[in-house]
Amino acid sequence: MDPGNEKGFQLQRRGNLAYLQAPLLAGCGPVVHAFSTRAGGCSGGAMASLNTAFHTGDRYRRVWENRRRFLKPWGFHPEEVVAAIQVHGTGIFRVKASDRGRGSRTGNFLGEGDALITAAPGILLTGYAADCLLLFIVAPDVPAVALAHAGRQGTLQNMAGAVVSELNSSFGADPAAMRVALGPGICGRCYTVGPGPARDFEEAGWPGKPYLWAGEGGVFHLDLAAINRQQLSRAGIRPGQVAGGSWCTSCRPDLFYSYRRDRGKTGRMMGLIALEQGEEG
Ligand SMILES: [Zn+2]
Numbered sequence: 213m214d215p216g217n218e219k220g221f222q223l224q225r226r227g228n229l230a231y232l233q234a235p236l237l238a239g240c241g242p243v244v245h246a247f248s249t250r251a252g253g254c255s256g257g258a259m260a261s262l263n264t265a266f267h268t269g270d271r272y273r274r275v276w277e278n279r280r281r282f283l284k285p286w287g288f289h290p291e292e293v294v295a296a297i298q299v300h301g302t303g304i305f306r307v308k309a310s311d312r313g314r315g316s317r318t319g320n321f322l323g324e325g326d327a328l329i330t331a332a333p334g335i336l337l338t339g340y341a342a343d344c345l346l347l348f349i350v351a352p353d354v355p356a357v358a359l360a361h362a363g364r365q366g367t368l369q370n371m372a373g374a375v376v377s378e379l380n381s382s383f384g385a386d387p388a389a390m391r392v393a394l395g396p397g398i399c400g401r402c403y404t405v406g407p408g409p410a411r412d413f414e415e416a417g418w419p420g421k422p423y424l425w426a427g428e429g430g431v432f433h434l435d436l437a438a439i440n441r442q443q444l445s446r447a448g449i450r451p452g453q454v455a456g457g458s459w460c461t462s463c464r465p466d467l468f469y470s471y472r473r474d475r476g477k478t479g480r481m482m483g484l485i486a487l488e489q490g491e492e493g
Contacts, residue, residue, distance in 0.1 A: 220456035234393035263479025300365035327360035334489035342469035346395035351385035387448030394457030400435030402462035
């Protein structure tokens, strides 16, 4: 249970797999979405066990097998993965049906960017995180879906607002109809930054609680989920149409990798979202 957040991500189990899904998104049309945990994979050591990202130093074949296991319940195969090389920016790819599989191997990514949007059914958008937030967005009026990666840099640059705006300009999606679930990320109690980044956020208009506050020893606590919720509200997403963001990757080593907690040597969880393939497709 996502505490106090009954529409946010809930833990589910299926055989050895454990994954999360958000009731807010499950109830709004022909959309498949999920967020992996570290359970049910074949990787060992710091990557144990369901590491889904190639760039972690894990063995290629193990990542492939982990992806195969996680994707299978949703009817997808690793060959179909669409992904960008995440660079902590606000670059957004509009993904076409012909992009299927771009991101399935190390050499065929879409390019550098941090958000994917599509209105094409059956196209598997994926994102990778271990502390950074993934934003799962459904625009039921198009329909279209989006998956955005927002860590410290992406949040500072308002990735949330950028992707909502892109869904509107590309597909005519109405922000008032959109639903957004925030994936597990590092919480404001666990996440501390130095004075430089703290100043950046203060100057960007995020002073004080619940966004930024001074901790012990000259550090500052930063709550990325709180800032993203406010950015989504300013972008026109209605209250009650945003859920999640309360699972902490650092607080739960049993479920999640955490880049900060594990000092960089760790795996990544995968978020996926897709429009279901219609009968005719
Ligand atoms: Zn925490």
